[in-house]
Amino acid sequence: xxxxxxxxxxxxxxxxxxxxxxxxxxxxxxxxxxxxxxxxxxxxxxxxxxxxxxxxxxxxxxxxx
Amino acid sequence: xxxxxxxxxxxxxxxxxxxxxxxxxxxxxxxxxxxxxxxxxxxxxxxxxxxxxxxxxxxxxxxxxxxxxxxxxxxxxxxxxxxxxxxxxxxxxxxxxxxxxxxxxxxxxxxxxxxxxxxxxxxxxxxxxxxxxxxxxxxxxxxxxxxxxxxxxxxxxxxxxxxxxxxxxxxxxxxxxxxxxxxxxxxxxxxxxxxxxxxxxxxxxxxxxxxxxxxxxxxxxxxxxxxxxxxxxxxxxxxxxxxxxxxxxxxxxxxxxx
Numbered sequence: 124x125x126x127x128x129x130x131x132x133x134x135x136x137x138x139x140x141x142x143x144x145x146x147x148x149x150x151x152x153x154x155x156x157x158x159x160x161x162x163x164x165x166x167x168x169x170x171x172x173x174x175x176x177x178x179x180x181x182x183x184x185x186x187x188x
Numbered sequence: 189x190x191x192x193x194x195x196x197x198x199x200x201x202x203x204x205x206x207x208x209x210x211x212x213x214x215x216x217x218x219x220x221x222x223x224x225x226x227x228x229x230x231x232x233x234x235x236x237x238x239x240x241x242x243x244x245x246x247x248x249x250x251x252x253x254x255x256x257x258x259x260x261x262x263x264x265x266x267x268x269x270x271x272x273x274x275x276x277x278x279x280x281x282x283x284x285x286x287x288x289x290x291x292x293x294x295x296x297x298x299x300x301x302x303x304x305x306x307x308x309x310x311x312x313x314x315x316x317x318x319x320x321x322x323x324x325x326x327x328x329x330x331x332x333x334x335x336x337x338x339x340x341x342x343x344x345x346x347x348x349x350x351x352x353x354x355x356x357x358x359x360x361x362x363x364x365x366x367x368x369x370x371x372x373x374x375x376x377x378x379x380x381x382x383x384x385x386x387x388x389x390x391x392x393x394x395x396x397x398x399x400x401x402x403x404x405x406x407x408x409x410x411x412x413x414x415x416x417x418x419x420x421x422x423x424x425x426x427x428x429x430x431x432x433x434x435x436x437x438x439x440x441x442x443x444x445x446x
Contacts, residue, residue: 129234155278162273184245187231188206188394
């Protein structure tokens with residue numbers, strides 16, 4: 124199954140959002156995740172079942188004024 | 189100096205700082221410390237999957253500092269609400285610098301969308317500090333919508349031009365029931381001092397510190413300017429005389445015979 128993470132094609136090995144975060148070695152804190160433009164709270168990551176073609180955005184802090 | 193209160197939190201420093209444009213996280217950290225600021229803005233960006241993750245937040249976070257995430261990059265109220273929800277999830281804070289500037293050339297805030305987003309975000313429990321035009325009517329509307337403070341611009345972002353909106357800032361300060369933070373355009377400590385002398389509650393400074401030859405020393409200069417300006421405001425400035433007529437501060441003839 125493939126999804127897009129920040130515009131990049133990723134082949135998912137697990138089934139949930141948590142599996143994906145772990146697979147990509149993304150930090151668990153200081154980030155937020157949206158699927159198809161809807162924010163998914165981290166408390167729901169482990170129950171969130173991924174599907175083919177989902178658009179996932181992961182953001183973190185950046186310098187800015 | 190009086191402490192500043194926004195959304196129930198007290199600030200002894202009236203200098204807010206942005207974190208953009210510093211040459212390194214280390215210099216940014218030292219400038220933040222030197223400035224004495226207690227309110228620091230951050231932006232958000234998409235994680236690059238292949239890049240090594242830098243820890244800029246680790247250079248900012250401290251119990252004394254209130255993190256103020258911004259919504260830079262959004263183009264309308266709908267995107268701002270989405271960005272705010274991402275921000276609250278990522279940083280665990282309700283504080284938000286709302287900025288909606290769809291025009292990339294002048295980065296001027298969209299007043300209609302800013303007001304609409306403020307109304308929605310206040311209902312969602314955010315402490316909304318909108319970056320806005322120096323428009324006294326708009327600032328009152330933002331206040332009525334529940335903004336925790338208003339942040340009118342002095343001049344376009346990053347322009348270092350100072351208080352080009354001076355007369356309107358004065359009206360905003362006179363009318364406002366919430367703190368007024370002058371944001372954008374402050375390019376020199378004298379600009380910050382002037383805003384504070386006018387009665388602004390605080391100044392938000394980024395570019396002028398970040399791109400200075402010595403950002404750490406410039407942070408101290410801004411700290412002192414903001415303090416001096418505020419002290420002068422609280423002390424009560426003397427009236428400016430009309431016309432060109434002098435007002436003697438010494439008796440002119442008291443030791444001479446008439």
